[in-house]
Amino acid sequence: MKAYLFFLSLFFCSVLYAQNSIKGVVTDINNLPIIGANVKVIGESVTTVTDSDGKFLLITSLNLPYEIEITSVGFESKTTVINSKTQLINVVLKEEQNVLDEIVVSASRTPERVFESPVTIERMGIADVKKTASPTFYDGLENMKEVQMNTSSLSFKSINTRGFATVANSRFLQLVDGMDNASPLLNFVLGNMIGISEIDVQSVELLPGASSALYGANAFNGILFMNSKSPFMYQGITAYAKYGQTSQKAAGTNDFVDYGIRMAHAFSKHFAAKANFTYMRGTDWFATNYDDKTNLGRDRSHQNYDGINVYGDEVSTNIYTVGQTMVANNLLPANLAALLPNESVSRTGYNEIDLTDNKASNTKIDFSLHFRPFGDEKLEVIWQSKFGFGNAVYQGANRYYLNNFFMQQHKIEFKGKNFFLRGYTTSEDGGQSYDMQFTGININRIWKSDNDWFGQYAGAYSQAFAGLFGPSFAGNAGASHAFARAAAETGRLVPGTAAFNSAFNQVISNPDVLSGSKLVDNSKIYHSDANYNFKDLISFAEIQVGGSYRKYQLNSFGRIYTDANGPINYDEYGFYSQVQKKFLEERLKFTGSLRYDKSQNFDGNYSPRVSLVYAAGESRTHNFRGSFQTGFRNPTTQDQYIGFNVGNAVLIGSAPDNLLRYSETRPVANGTPAVGQLYAGGSSVTMTGENAYNNSYTASSVMAFAAFAAANPGNTPGAAALLRKTNVNYVKPEEVKAFELGYRSRINDVNIDINTYYNIYNNFIGAANAVAPLYGTASNTFDFTVGAPTYVTNPEVQSLHALANGNFRAYQLYTNTSIEIKSFGFGLGLSRKVYKDFEFGVNYNFAEFNFDQAKDPSFEAGFNTPKHRVKASFGNEKMFKNFGFNVSGRWNSEYLWQSFMVDGMVDAATVFDAQINYTIPSLKSTLKVGGSNIGGREYMQVLGAGLIGQQYFVSWTVNP
Structure with missing residues (x-):
């Protein structure tokens, strides 16, 4: 506790040094203030940013004269010489002619222009956060090209790019200040529950598609990078308060609040610190889908009704x-x-x-200490701690209420101009979470x-x-x-x-699945990674090397994983190298990468990537790119070690040591004829994962068997002929070969970004549904002539008796399909200023996949992606003095939703969001009023989750 009090005191008790104070103001050519412009002393680490009036105060101990550089995204940088302590600096920045020329880091792990990126990349900066029409900046990511959002709860949304994802998107990686945001237990990101505050966002970069060559096994279908503001550059106290209402037919109209504060201070050029606190509370979208899970048109009047919610x-x-x-x-x-x-x-x-109080909430707390031993960016040591807890609904095989769920991360990082070395740990506590x-x-x-x-x-x-x-x-x-x-x-x-x-x-409150529903979890991840860039040591090309190591410690106390006798530990590691070189008068840029990864339970994998970017035209504004890369994904902890009874089925991971660790005693009914217990050898049997994988029938063939038997009583051989024994291998890594072509340019003031991709997936990981008889032997052939009575001496035919009399257990198996899956997509983005400062943007995405279901009928690929998506925005942040607005809209076609919980169609949806904002210079604040899904009908993003209604809000943000 003393350490925390000491840390907080640093924000309010600072030591003053004898320094020079330089004041100034930064505006655009229309004499409007530029907010958040970066002002830096050249050659030093001394920086500051402009406030809501475009004003800045720069304090330095340098002797005169010296130079300062003023930069802001979307504007040309400018350098000014400071000759006097009393000099008042008035800087006018010209708008850049090419807003696609922003600097990004994530595509190649090195700073580069967006134009030079070897792959498709989307970016959101500070200005974009301010003008988003969505209730939060994280919601606003949905308006990016390539992004599809899966909303499970008001406080839990997951991002999907290029298909193949449910709420549990284990193919997508989210990094916050370099830390993987994924839950150790679940292996996927819980939205922004332990992410970043919107007033602490420096930039967001999105890489859709495979990126395993640089970022490893989980970077399979995309990565989101969220980077926070440095306390050396962005100082002072920033706060926001947001109040609004959600409206839904099922839930009615309910209040929600969202507020936060950021405190940051650079005590000297050597030491800085910051802290963030945010809190959100509201009423969740009520889930009231009472359709039967498997039988369309069946309602509660049916004797065997099984409703979705x-x-x-x-x-x-x-x-x-x-x-x-x-x-x-x-x-x-x-x-x-x-x-x-x-x-x-x-x-x-x-x-x-x-069965739930339908409350959604999220609290995030983080603080970091930053130390620069040499007073500049040559070396910076960062300690960062993040805490997130709250309530949300997660949908997987069932619906789960994450009640007082708690997750924390702690990081130590050493970074400089050309390197970083970091290590962090992630741990979580399920709180009072339960399975509905x-x-x-x-x-x-x-x-x-x-x-x-x-x-x-x-x-x-x-x-x-x-x-x-x-x-x-x-x-x-x-x-x-x-x-x-x-x-x-x-x-x-x-x-x-x-x-x-x-x-x-x-x-x-009871974790025993036979009598309770509590989810118990105390799992952890330990991770370290490093990177070094030799660009200052090697001149003929830019060469990077790096690697990572991760250790998992699964501890659900036997509730979700087969860890009843103690935590399950396993690890994985990887190494990579990248070479970049420019040719043809630096018009052609070559990037080549290679990574090797090894998981404890699987053979190692190599992931190469090769790309070319060519800048054509006299002004080099026509940029063509092409890339080929392979990606892979190790089976998740669930794929390997889960042993989760979800009621009507059991989810069984296929790590070889996992199958016998799961066991379950099942009662045996005698049936007709009444000999079931005779065949089983008692009134109950013990089933293990071995039964699921090695003695079962495909679920689809059992359904066909039951339907035929009901229509043709007595024709057992005819029904048996429809059965197919489950023939699946234990799960292994999946692979993708990704081809991508793209074009970026600015033609007649129109920014153009086009991309197309073609992916080939092998050993695709998915779920296979199986049914294991409680007795007998699963088979593809049956001899009805053996013995008298037949069932007693023929184990294959005994299994038919088990199926016919309800003596079976359903399982979801984790395996790979041998069928090759292909996906194809196309994206187009256009933007320009249509009149003065009015900006218009539109983007379109097409996505489709190919999978021969007939060759593997029990396997679900779960593409879960609309074939067509259109998004558009229109706004002006400088409509007149201190006033701006933005309107965004999006539409998607209907699509098939597949998950273990429920399959079905998700309807097409049209959504409009809008906001107006007004800056109050005298109060250094901005007032925003907005709403999402304005005037629209309620729509669905996840089959089984609540319909999304309207959300209206007013917010007040105070800047330093």
Whole structure:
């Protein structure tokens, strides 16, 4: 605690030095102030930035005269000589003729013009953050070319580029000040929950597509770089406060607040520090999709209903089998049991809105200490700590409420002009997070066990169908089902009552999947990486070398991974080198990269990249680029080590040592004929991951088997002929060959950016759904002539009895498809000033993939990407003095959504956002009023998540 108090005191108790103070103002050619312009003493590290009036105060101990350089994105830089301590500096910056000439770092790990980037790159700077029409800058990233957003919750959005992603986008990498933002347990980014404050954003750079050659295994489909402001350059106290309302038919109108403060100070040219605090709170989008997960048109009136946002109804059993068991136990007369239909019935579930408080929140705290031993950028030592916690809904195989979820990162970094060396650790705590599906299942079991509920249902149905409760029920299946459900529901806990709340709290605090739903997690990542650029030592080319090392420590206490007996540890490392060289009077730029990565459980992979960029035309403004690179992705920790019971199925990772660590005891029903327990060797069996991978049928063939058997009673050989044994390999790294062509230019004041790509994926990692019989042997052929009775002596045919009588377990397997997957895309971006300072921009993306589903029917590629997307913006930040506005719109075509939780179509959507802002110089502040999805209908981005409504806000930002 003393250390924290000491740190905070640094912001308010500084030592003053005898220094020179230089004042000035920076404007554009229209005499409008330029906010955030960088003012730097040439040859020194002394810097400052302009305020909302374009004014600056520069303090230095240098002797006169000296030079200062003034720079700002979108303007030409200017140098001024300072001859006097009392000199008032008035600097006018001219707007650059080419805004595509900005400097980026991420594409090649070295500063270069956007025009010279060897791959497609998108950028958001400080000015873009200010003018975004979205509620937050992170939401505003959706307006970038190539970006598709998947919204799982008001406080949890994930970015997707070039397809193949659900909310859990493990193919996309997000770095904040060089630190991977991914959750150690989940292996994907939780949006901006531990990201960066919008008042601390220096720049955001997006690389869509494979970047494994420089950034390793997880940089498979894209990378987002978020860089924060240096306290040496951006000093003072900045704060913002935002208030607004969300509006949704299901949730109504609700308030939300978002505020933050940034404090930064350079105490000398050697030492600086900063701290950030942000807080957001609102009401989440209610998820109220009550369609059946697998049967379109089926509603709650159906006896085996399984709603998308209803939980507890996943528990289902064959009611005829229940009747036969009751007969064997003398609980139901045989003549009544014979009236039960041979079909499944599900328990009544609870709606999602009854199982969560629907609150979304996010708190972020970070601080950093910066030390420059030599007083300049030759060497800077940075200690940074980041903390993020809050509430959100994450959607994976089920819907999960991240309740008081906590994640932290700590970094030490040494960096200079040509190198960096950093190490950081990421850890998380699941807090009071829980699985909504098991919450519903186990609340049901608290007030009545499954055996009792289904037994009461079977008894009531058979008696009603027999006419014992009146002639209106006799022979009426629909009425008998309704009567039976009402009878079984006697004692049901009603949401909102004290009894329900007591059961709810009991379940979500219990991590045992058989009786609770709490998610337990204390996983960690330890990571280090380094890079050195030899450009000051080697002149014939720019050569870089670097590498990284990562160690995972998985610790879910057996709740999600197979780590009940202790944490699972494994590591991976990689090395790379890059060469850049310019030819033909520096018009042609060659970049070649090669990286080697090795994970503990897999063979090593080489990732090469070769690119050429050519600047054509007299002014070199026609820039053509082409690149080829291979990327790879190691299976995630989930792909390898998960052992997660999600109720109606189990997710099993395929690391060889993982299969036997997962085991589960399953009850065996006798079935018809009543010999199931004889074949199983008892009333229950123990199932492991070996059953899932090595003794199972594909889920699609089991569905075909069941449908044929229902339509053709007695034709067992015909039904069996449709079964296909699961034949999957253990998961291994996937690979992509990526080809890209692009063109950037400025023609008649129009900025043009065109790109096209073609990707070939091999060993694509995905999910295969399988069904394992509780007894018998899975097979592709069956001999019905062996033995008498057949089932007793023929294990293959015994498995048919298991499938026919509900004695099976469903699994999701992690594997690779042997079928080659290809994707193709095209992007076009245009922007220009249409009149004075009115700016107009539009971009279009086309995306398509090719996968022969018939050759691997149980494999889901999960492209989850619209074929067509159009985005446009129109605005003027200088419409008149201190006033600006911006309007953005986007449209996407409908597309197929595939995930383990639910498959279906996502409708086309049109969304408009808008904002107006007014700068108040006397208060050094900016007032903004805006809204998202203005006047539009509610739309979906994730099937199973809440529909996105309207969001309106007013914000006030105070700059130093």
